[in-house]
Amino acid sequence: SSTVNNSIYTKWYPSLRNLDTVSIYEKYGIFSGQSLTMSNIPIAFASAMASAMIPSVAQLMAARDVKGAREKIGLAVKTTMVISIPCAVGLFVLAKPVISLLFTHKTAEELNLAAALLMTLSLSVIFYALSTLNSSILQGLGKVNTPIINAGISLVVQTVAAVLLLMFTRLDLYSIAIANTLYSGMMCVLNQWAVRRAVGYRQxxxxxxxxxxxxxxxxxxxxxxxxxxxxxxxxxxxxxxxxxxxxxxxxxxxxxxxxxxxxxxxxxxxxxxxxxxxxxxxxxxxx
Structure with missing residues (x-):
């Protein structure tokens, strides 16, 4: 996803609008190095929990304890949401001061851009946290290929969305932030649906x-x-x-x-x- 977004914005978009490539690379550097980095910090918790989920879910399913697996999944999802939702809200509300706290020596223009992009990405924190967790749950259930297929579908959707937004709107780099959020949202929905189908699970x-x-x-x-x-x-x-x-x-x-x-x-x-x-x-x- 990041590689595709990078290629679209830094290689294809400048030729579409006849823009200066140096400026384009500078703005994308702010997006990937600051805004995207900040939005990924809360997702680290979901990744840690996801790693711990694989053996426990696999063990419960091997013992044919479907009810126990559902309870384990439910607790993991709730714990992840209890942490990721306030993180997303906090990043949205305090985007500018948080960026200023962690990334020094920035001009006012760069700070405003990084903060606005982080606000745009804040919703993706929830989506990525849940999709990351569900990807590992699916692996624990033996559905190893399902998250990869879902990621491929999400990548196609986000790529089309990014291209259309860059072509027909003046959102510029915000198009990539929106496409990134769309990618995480698609992954979240598809993985959640796959978990529900696999164990009859209702959150x-x-x-x-x-x-x-x-x-x-x-x-x-x-x-x-x-x-x-x-x-x-x-x-x-x-x-x-x-x-x-x-x-x-x-x-x-x-x-x-x-x-x-x-x-x-x-x-x-x-x-x-x-x-x-x-x-x-x-x-x-x-x-």
């Missing part, structure tokens, strides 16, 4: 997607308000963004528990889950 919706989304919305509003308030005082994006991230994480944690989006048992399955449970009980969020 629980409310606690897996709806409640984390509502909690993330509250978190995003808090993060934006805190950042803007601190920035008015400090005039520094780097100083203002760190407290905003920390407080936003606390707001999300509290809202998720208050809305009954996660149980004590599920919370214990998280890294340092026992500590999170202890804090929640001390704050009387859990009984």
């Amino acid at each position: 629980e919706i409310v606690k897996t997607f709806v409640i984390p989304a509502f909690a993330s919305a509250f978190m995003g509003a808090a993060a934006w308000a805190i950042y803007e308030g601190l920035y008015m005082v400090t005039k520094s994006m780097r100083i203002s963004v760190i407290p905003a991230i920390v407080i936003a994480a606390v707001v999300y944690f509290v809202m998720l528990i208050l809305m009954r989006g996660i149980t004590e048992q599920e919370l214990r399955s998280f890294p340092k889950g026992y500590l999170l449970v202890k804090v929640a009980k001390k704050c009387r969020l859990l009984r």
